[in-house]
Amino acid sequence: MTRLVERDCSLEALERDPWPAPPTDASRLVAMVHALRSRPIGELTVEDMRLLIGQDVGLALLLPLALEVLRDDPMTEGDMYEGDLLSAVLTRSPAVWKERPELGQKLGVIVSELSDLPPSLNQEVARFLAR
Secondary structure: OOOOOOOOOEHHHHHOOOOOOOOOOOOHHHHHHHHHHOOEHHHOOHHHHHHHHHOOOOHHHHHHHHHHHHHHOOOOOOOOOOOHHHHHHHOOOHHHHHHOHHHHHHHHHHHHOOOOOOHHHHHHHHHHHOO
């Protein structure tokens, strides 16, 4: 069962796992991930979710939210390219889908209805469905 989350709380609060501040010489990506973990999850943009999911951060909380977005618009995009959120979700480790099979089923329904995908995204869908 997908658990309901308080969208006005941050990943840090919901996971009860505050991270220390990133090092002063941290990369832009590391600094951004740290900053996004303290933002209420209901305020995260598609790009924010793509970035966090792509870094395997907060998956238990973010995958259900990403699937809500993808159900309405599977080819939604963050800052990279059309379908970049879908790509980030599809390419998570198979272990993620074993831990949360109900999410994998929902994603399977979403992607099984897609056609005319770019070749790279088509390959990711095929790999996901073959898991």
